[in-house]
Amino acid sequence: MDVQDELLTHVEGRALVITLNCPDKGNAATDAMAGALARALDSAHEQADFVLLHGAGEDFCMGRRAGGGGGPPAGPLEALDARTRFDVVFDCYGAFRRAQVPVVGIVRGRAHGFGAALAALCDITIASDDARFAVPEMRHRILPTMVASAFAGRVSPKGLLYMLYSTEEIDAERALAFGLVSEIASANALDATVATLVERLLASPREALIGLKDFARVSASMDHEAMVAYARNLHATVNTSSSLRR
Numbered sequence: 207m208d209v210q211d212e213l214l215t216h217v218e219g220r221a222l223v224i225t226l227n228c229p230d231k232g233n234a235a236t237d238a239m240a241g242a243l244a245r246a247l248d249s250a251h252e253q254a255d256f257v258l259l260h261g262a263g264e265d266f267c268m269g270r271r272a273g274g275g276g277g278p279p280a281g282p283l284e285a286l287d288a289r290t291r292f293d294v295v296f297d298c299y300g301a302f303r304r305a306q307v308p309v310v311g312i313v314r315g316r317a318h319g320f321g322a323a324l325a326a327l328c329d330i331t332i333a334s335d336d337a338r339f340a341v342p343e344m345r346h347r348i349l350p351t352m353v354a355s356a357f358a359g360r361v362s363p364k365g366l367l368y369m370l371y372s373t374e375e376i377d378a379e380r381a382l383a384f385g386l387v388s389e390i391a392s393a394n395a396l397d398a399t400v401a402t403l404v405e406r407l408l409a410s411p412r413e414a415l416i417g418l419k420d421f422a423r424v425s426a427s428m429d430h431e432a433m434v435a436y437a438r439n440l441h442a443t444v445n446t447s448s449s450l451r452r
Contacts, residue, residue, distance in 0.1 A: 209238040215246050220408060222246070222254035222307075229263025234271040235320055237294045244294075244301035251306035255412045258400070259328060260312040266337070267321025270295070292352060295320070299356045302327035308407070308419050312400055313337045313387065322369070322386070323356035329419065331387040332403065333378045334396045339386060340375040359426055361385050411449035 214225040224246055226233035235243075250257050261267055302309055302324070311328030318340045325331050325339065343350035350370050357366045365384025369376065381387045391399035407415065417440050425433045444450065 209236070209242050212236070213239045213242045213246070217253050218258075220255040220412075221404065222250045222257045224257060224259045226259075226261040226267055229261070229265070231271060232265045232268030232316065233261040233263065233321070234268045236271050240270075240294050240298040240320075244298040247301040247305045247309065250309075251416065254307060255415050256307050256407050257305065257309040258312065258404070259309060259324070261314065261321075263315075265315035265321075266311075266313040266317040267324060268316055269319030269321055269342075295352055296355065299323060299327060299352070302329075302356075303423055306416055306419060308415055310400070310403065310407075312396070314393070314396065316340070316375075318342060318375075319350075319353060323353045325381075326357050326360040326386050329422065330389075330403065332389045332391060332396065332400055333381060333387040334393045335378050335390050336393050337378045337381070337387075337390075338375050339369070339378075339381045340373065341369045342373045344370065345373045357386075411447070413444050413447045413449050417444040 212226070212228045214223075214227045216223055224243065226235065226239070228234070247257065308329040309327075311325050311331040313325050313331060313333040314337060315334070316338045317325045319342060322339045322341055325333070341350055341353050343353065354366065354370060357369075361369070362385050365380075365386065368374075369384070376384070378387060378390045382390055389399065421437060421440055425436060428436060
C-alpha cells in the first residue's frame with residue numbers, strides 16, 4: 207500500500223482531517239507515513255484553521271512498523287549514522303509543536319509507542335474511555351528517548367518516567383491524570399464530544415486560533431518576564447484585528 211493510501215488527508219470546512227489508514231496493521235507507522243504526516247502538519251495552515259487527527263479502525267496507532275523503517279537496522283551502524291537514521295521521527299514530532307494551527311487528536315483503542323507520542327503531542331487529545339496507552343520500548347531493549355522527547359512538556363514528569371520504565375499499558379483515566387489526554391468520552395459519545403469541540407473552534411476567528419497556538423509554542427521556552435511581554439504584544443495585535451472586533 208502506498209503512503210498516500212496509508213495517510214489520508216482531506217479538508218472538511220475549516221478542518222484538515224488526517225487519518226492513519228492501515229487498520230489491519232493497527233495503524234503502525236512507517237517512516238514514509240511519519241514524513242508525510244510532518245509535511246501535512248507543516249502546511250496545514252495553508253488550507254485549514256485546525257487539524258483533526260485520528261486512526262481508522264479499532265486502534266489509534268500501535269507504534270512504528272517493523273520492516274517499514276521502524277525496526278532495528280540490518281547491521282551495526284556508526285554513531286552518527288544511527289543518530290540521523292531516526293531524524294524523520296524527530297521531525298514528525300517537531301511538526302506538531304511548530305504547526306501554525308491547533309491539532310486535535312481523537313484516540314480510540316490502543317496508542318502505543320509512536321502512537322502514544324502522537325497523542326501527547328496533539329494540542330488537545332480526546333480519548334475514548336476504552337483507549338489504552340503504552341510505551342513498550344524498554345521491553346525490547348530500546349532506550350525510549352524519542353518518545354520521551356515527545357512527552358516532554360506534555361506529560362507530568364512522574365507519569366513520563368512511570369510509562370517509560372514500567373512499560374505498562376495504562377487506561378484513559380490514568381492518561382488523563384498524567385496529562386497525556388485532555389478529555390475522556392464514552393465510546394458511544396466520542397464523536398459527539400469531538401463535534402462539540404469542533405463547533406467551539408469554528409466559533410473562533412482564525413487569527414485567535416493561530417495566535418493562541420503561537421503563544422503556546424513560543425512561550426514554553428521563555429522566562430516569565432519575556433512570556434508576559436509576548437502575551438501583551440499578541441493580545442494587542444490579535445485583538446485589534448477586524449475579525450475579533452465584529
